[in-house]
Amino acid sequence: MSAFDEFDQERQEIDALLLQGYSIVSIEEDLDGARVKFIHSSPGRVPVELQLLTADARKHVTTAVLSGQRPAAPIETHT
Secondary structure, eight states: OOOOHHHHHHHHHHHHHHHHTTTEEEEEEETTEEEEEEESSSTTTEEEEEEESSSHHHHHHHHHHHHHSOOSOOOOOOO
């Protein structure tokens, strides 16, 4: 898998969670990447944790936090 494909897969997972109403509550970075924890505002929803390995996906999640955690629109991919 190419570096772009890896990033694109991680970006799609992040955007899907944000579109489902999840919010980013923590980001922990280490030498293996970043662990991002998402929670949903509805009671009874299970928290989700993603392990991001690509630098571009870590930048994408940081941008989501700074922009208010909502993707502007679904991004089309060419697969």
